Amino acid sequence: MKHPPPLGILAELTHRCPLQCPYCSNPLALTKPVAELSTQDWMHVFDQAAALGVLQLHLSGGEPMARTDIFDLVAHAAKMGLYTNLITSAVTLDADKTRRLRDAGLDHVQISIQGVEAARADRVAGMQSAAVKKRAAMRHVTEAGLALTINAVVHRQNLDEVDALIDLALAEGAERIEIAHVQYYGWGLSNRAALLPTRAQTMETTAKVEAARQKHEGRLVIDYVVPDAYAERPKACMGGWGRQVIVVAPDGRAMPCHAADTILQLDFSNVRTRNLADIWSNDAAFNAYRGTDWMPDPCRSCVRREIDWGGCRCQALALTGDASATDPACALSPHRAALNGVEAESTALPPPFRYRKFGG
Amino acid sequence: MSAPRLKPGVKLRDDPVRGTILLAPERFLSLDETAYAIVQRIDGRRNADAIAEELAQEFNADPADILADIEDLLNQLSAQGYIAR
Numbered sequence: 001m002k003h004p005p006p007l008g009i010l011a012e013l014t015h016r017c018p019l020q021c022p023y024c025s026n027p028l029a030l031t032k033p034v035a036e037l038s039t040q041d042w043m044h045v046f047d048q049a050a051a052l053g054v055l056q057l058h059l060s061g062g063e064p065m066a067r068t069d070i071f072d073l074v075a076h077a078a079k080m081g082l083y084t085n086l087i088t089s090a091v092t093l094d095a096d097k098t099r100r101l102r103d104a105g106l107d108h109v110q111i112s113i114q115g116v117e118a119a120r121a122d123r124v125a126g127m128q129s130a131a132v133k134k135r136a137a138m139r140h141v142t143e144a145g146l147a148l149t150i151n152a153v154v155h156r157q158n159l160d161e162v163d164a165l166i167d168l169a170l171a172e173g174a175e176r177i178e179i180a181h182v183q184y185y186g187w188g189l190s191n192r193a194a195l196l197p198t199r200a201q202t203m204e205t206t207a208k209v210e211a212a213r214q215k216h217e218g219r220l221v222i223d224y225v226v227p228d229a230y231a232e233r234p235k236a237c238m239g240g241w242g243r244q245v246i247v248v249a250p251d252g253r254a255m256p257c258h259a260a261d262t263i264l265q266l267d268f269s270n271v272r273t274r275n276l277a278d279i280w281s282n283d284a285a286f287n288a289y290r291g292t293d294w295m296p297d298p299c300r301s302c303v304r305r306e307i308d309w310g311g312c313r314c315q316a317l318a319l320t321g322d323a324s325a326t327d328p329a330c331a332l333s334p335h336r337a338a339l340n341g342v343e344a345e346s347t348a349l350p351p352p353f354r355y356r357k358f359g360g
Numbered sequence: 361m362s363a364p365r366l367k368p369g370v371k372l373r374d375d376p377v378r379g380t381i382l383l384a385p386e387r388f389l390s391l392d393e394t395a396y397a398i399v400q401r402i403d404g405r406r407n408a409d410a411i412a413e414e415l416a417q418e419f420n421a422d423p424a425d426i427l428a429d430i431e432d433l434l435n436q437l438s439a440q441g442y443i444a445r
Contacts, residue, residue, distance in 0.1 A: 005377055007388075053377040055388065083371065083383050108369040108385045147369020149385055175367055175441060176385055221441040223386070 003242070003281055003290070005053030010247045010258065011042065013059060013073070016066040019089045020126030020355035021114065023153055023188040023195060025258055026062065030358050031250040039069040041272060043076045045248060048276035050080040054246075060087040062250070065097070071104050078105025085110060087151070090137035091130050098140040108147040110178070111138055115152075116164040124157065126355045138172040149176040154205065155195035156346060162205050166212045170220055177220060179209055181227035185259055185318045187356050192342075194350040199230045199343055228329035229342055233304065234311025235329070241289040241313060246280060254279045256286055259314040263323045289313050294324060298332045364434055364445040365404030372399055382442055389442065398433055402443060408434060 015030040037045070046057065057077050064070055065088055077084045086101065090111040101109075111134055115121035118131035125131075141148045150169040154162060162179065169177040181202070182188045182195050197205070206226070213222045228235055238245050238257045247255045253268040254276065255261060261268065266285040280286060288294065292305050299310045311327025319328045319338040326333040366372075371383045380396040382389045391399055397418075401411045408430050415430075416423035437443045 053375075055373075055375065055378070055383060056386075085385060107371070110385075145368055147367065147385055175369065178386075218438050218441065 006246050006280060007054070007239075007244045008056040008058055008246075009045075009049045009054050010058045010060055010245055011045065012247065012249050012258065013037075013042070013061050013064045013067045013070070014250050015062040015358075017061060017063040017089065017356075018066075018091055018127055019063070019112075019130060020357055021112075021124060021153070021187075022126075022191040022353040022355055023155065023182040024356035025183065025186065025188075026356065027259065027261055028186055028190070030062075032358070035251040037248075037250065037252045037272070039072060041252065042069075042073055045271050045276060046073075046077045046080050046082060048271075049246075050082055052277045052280060055083055056085060057082040058085045058087055063089050063092070065089075065092050071100050074101055074106050075104040078107075083107050088112070088137075089125075089130070089134070090141075091127065091133040093137040093140060095140045095143070098137070098144045098146070102144045102146055106146060108149065109141045110149040110151050111141070112151045112153070113165070113168070115158040116161045116168055120158065124353075126353070135172070138174070142173040147176075148172065148174040149178060150174045151178045151180070153180050153182055154197075155182045156197040156201065156350065157195065159197050159201050159205050162208050163212065166209075166216070166220070166222065170216065175221060176223065178223045178225065180225035183225075183312075183315075184229065185262065185312075185314045187354070189318055190354050193345040193348065194353055196229060196342065196346045197227070198346045201346075202227055202230055228311070228315075228327075229339060231329050232331045233329075234308050234315075234327040236308045237312035237315070240309035242280075242286040243290070243309070246276065254283070254286075256289075257314065260285070262314050263317055265323070289324070296324065296326060298330075298334075299326050302332070362445055363405050363407045363410075364402050364438070364443045366402055367442060367444050370442050372396075382437075384442055389437075389440070394429065395433055398430055399437075 014036055015026055074084055084106050085108040087110045114124040121131040152165045184192050209224045242256045247258045252270040252272045254271055255268050268285050269279045269283050295310050299305055311329050313323045316325045316327045317323040320335045325335055328335045328338040369385050373383050374380050380391045412423045412427040412430055415426050
C-alpha cells in the first residue's frame with residue numbers, strides 16, 4: 001500500500017519545560033530527559049524525513065530550547081532542505097540565541113502566549129514573569145527578520161481577551177496568529193472544569209475571530225482551531241490519521257498524533273530501530289485508523305468521511321472507552337450522550353488548575 | 361503600487377513530490393507554470409509593470425493581458441498573507 005508522503009514532522013525534542021500550562025498537549029506520563037533521543041538520532045530522523053518527502057519540520061516539546069543542541073539540530077535540518085519551525089514558550093529566547101537560530105537557517109518561530117494581561121497569563125503558565133519575557137522574545141524574532149506566529153490557547157479564563165490577543169499579534173509584527181481552543185484530552189481533559197467555556201462564550205468568540213479575520217485580511221493570518229465540545233461535526237484531527245503528519249516523541253516513538261499513546265492497544269515503532277519511511281507506509285499503528293476502511297457507521301457511509309476523517313480517535317477513546325467509536329463531537333454519533341451535561345461544568349465555579357509537571 | 365516582496369518565512373520551492381509551491385508557516389500553495397514565472401520575479405524591487413514587461417517579452421504576449429493576470433495573482437497572494445506590497 002503506497003501513501004502520499006507526510007507534509008510535516010513534529011519533533012518533540014524533549015518534555016522538559018519551564019511552563020506548567022494545565023492544557024499541555026504532552027501526555028500525562030512525561031518522558032524523562034535520560035530517555036531522550038541523542039543529537040545524532042535526531043539528525044538521522046531529519047535525514048530520513050527529507051528523503052521521505054517531508055516539507056516542514058516542527059521543532060517542539062516541551063520546550064525545544066531546553067535542548068542545548070538546538071542550534072546544531074536546526075542547522076542540520078536546514079541543510080537537508082526542511083522548512084524549519086521552532087514552537088517555543090520563548091521564556092529563554094534572548095537576542096543572541098535568536099540570531100544564532102536564524103544564522104543556523106531557522107525559517108519561522110511560533111511563540112505561545114497564555115493571555116494578554118501579564119499576571120493572569122503567568123498564573124495559567126505557572127511561571128512568574130513569563131509574559132514579560134515572551135513580549136521581549138517576540139521583538140528579538142522580528143528584529144532578526146524571522147517570521148513570527150503567536151500561538152494562543154483559549155479557554156473560559158482568557159476568552160474575554162480574544163480581541164486583545166489579536167491586537168497584541170498586530171502590535172508585535174506577527175504575520176500570523178493561531179487561536180486554538182483547548183483540546184480536551186490528557187492534561188486538558190483533567191482540567192476541563194477549570195477551562196471549558198460556555199456555549200454562548202464559544203459562539204461569541206468564533207464570531208469575533210471571523211470579524212477580525214476580515215478586518216485584518218492581508219496583514220495578519222488568523223488560524224482558528226474550533227472547540228468541538230459544542231460542535232455539530234468533528235474536526236479532521238491531524239488532517240486525518242496517518243495522512244499529513246508524523247509525530248516523533250522525545251524517546252523516539254513515531255506516532256500519527258501527539259496524544260496517540262493514550263490508545264493503549266497500539267504499539268508504536270521507534271525511530272532508533274525502524275526507518276521512518278517504513279513506519280509511515282507499513283506500521284500497524286499508522287494503518288490502524290488510516291483512510292475510511294476502519295470506520296464504523298455512521299462514519300463509513302457519511303458524505304463527510306473524507307472531510308473530517310472520523311474526527312479524533314483519542315477523544316473517542318477518552319469519552320467512550322473505544323478508540324474506533326464514532327467521535328462524540330459529531331451530532332450523528334451514537335455516543336453523543338458522552339458530551340451531555342458537559343456545559344454544566346462551564347457554569348460552575350472553576351476548580352484550581354492541576355498544573356502540568358513530571359509526576360503530576 | 362509598490363514592488364511586492366515575499367513576507368518573512370515565505371519560500372519558493374520546486375519540490376520533487378508536490379511540484380512548484382510557495383511555502384509558508386503551516387501551509388503551502390501550489391503554483392502553475394504562469395504563477396511560478398510571476399512569483400520567481402517577486403523580489404521587493406520589481407513592480408507589477410516591470411514583471412509584466414519581462415514576461416511579455418519572454419512569452420511574446422501583450423503586456424496588458426499579462427498585467428491583468430499578475431494583478432489577480434498579487435491580490436490573491438496578498439490577501440492570503442504570502443506577500444506584502
